[in-house]
Amino acid sequence: MLEIRIHGRGGQGAVTSAELFAQAAIMEGKYAQAFPSFGPERRGAPVVAFCRIDERPIRLRTNINEPDIVMVLDPSLLQVVDVTAGLVEQGILIINSRKGPHHFMMKKLAGAASIDAARIALDILKRPITNTVMLGALVRITAAVEVESLIEAIRQRFDAENAALNVQALQKAFTETLILYSDDCTPADWDSFAGTANIAAAAAARGKPALDYGFRWNELKPGCVITEAGNASSFRTGDWRSFRPVLNKERCIRCGLCWVFCPDMAYRENPEGYYIVDLDYCKGCGICAQECPVGAIHLEKEVEMV
Ligand code: SF4
Ligand code: SF4
Known part of the structure; x- marks a missing residue:
């Protein structure tokens, strides 16, 4: 049985990518499951989706805690979630990143793969939704399903125009994905790999204290809909922003x-x-620009994406 765990953020399509991969396997006569980890997901919050594929009926119904493959739709998650937790010895790590796979290679891995999925998504889909792009990397690194089956699953899922764009993005990722297999690494290579150090640094970053807003949630005025203290401040969502809001002070009337x-x-x-x-916490959703009554905020594309 092949077990895949997909890490993304709410709104990035992690669950859809798991479903498409499973659908492709079913079309090939295999058995497959796809399901999310249920939680208080909201746009930008870390989410996890799972996919199992086997030649025989699958009776397991549990979350996947020891995946064979981990796919990360958003590199900023490395600072929020231990994405390699439970990844089996000789497992595979696939990351959406501009950095090469040697940046993520670790001793326990059979291979690491990276693809600049954010760029491909923005170029082709015009939105930073990387799920189908990342499927191009996934199908390149595993023979679990044929790329044609995945394309057919996409065509069945989306309307014709969107399907064509998503297939184009998937195919581009399929050809551009960089893969580093441990068998191809020399002893000198291992000394230069940063994977373990990166993961350790990310783990240290996860321990950052929450931001102090200067008031407590239960001091907010009636009508507010915050249901849990500290929810927003617990997650530094700024790292995965594709667009940033820019203020024009000349227009701003300071209405708040x-x-x-x-x-x-x-x-x-x-x-x-x-x-x-505060760009550490701005995820670039654009709501502020939409709500500003005098058009004092506009969005600019981030030039330095991870
Ligand atoms: S909503 Fe617009 S006008 Fe109001 S404070 Fe914000 S930027 Fe200024
Ligand atoms: S509303 Fe504006 S400041 Fe807040 S996360 Fe969205 S883009 Fe960033």
Whole structure:
């Protein structure tokens, strides 16, 4: 049985990618499961989806804790989640990143793969949704399903126009994915690989204290809908932003509506009464720009994506 765990953020399509992969396997006469890890998901929050594929009926119904393959749709998750937890010896790690696979190679892995899926998604889909792009990398590194089956699953799932774009993105990722197999590594290579150090640094970063907003959740006025203290401040969602809000002070009337509507409470009022965004917590959703009554905020594409 092949077990795959997919890490993404709410809104990135992790569950859809697991379902498409499973659907492709079923079309080939195999048995497959795809399911998410249920939790209080919201756009931007870490989510996990699972996929099992086997030649025989699958009776397991549990989460996948010891995956053969881990696929990461968003590299910023390395600082939030231990994505390699439970990954089997000789497992495979696939990451959406501009960095080469040697950056993520670790001793326990049979192989590491990387693909700049964010760039491909923005170029072709015009949105930073990397799920079908990453499937191109996944199908390249595992023979569990044929790429034609995956393309057919995409065609059945989306309308014709979207299917064509997603297939184009998948095929581009299929050809561009960089793969490093441990069998091809020399002893000198291992000394230069940063994977273990990166994972350790990411784990240390996960211990950062939560941001102090200066008030407690139960001091908010009636009408607020926060149901749990510290929820937004617990996650530094800024690392996965594709667009950033830019303020035009000439237009701003300092009404504070950007602060009110920002789902991540990323705005801070400065001593002059302007609302300044904290990019560590801005995920680039664009709600503030949409809600600003005088058009004082516009979005600019991030140039330095991970
Ligand atoms: S919503 Fe617009 S006008 Fe109001 S404070 Fe924010 S940027 Fe300024
Ligand atoms: S784009 Fe605006 S509303 Fe969205 S997270 Fe960033 S600051 Fe908040």
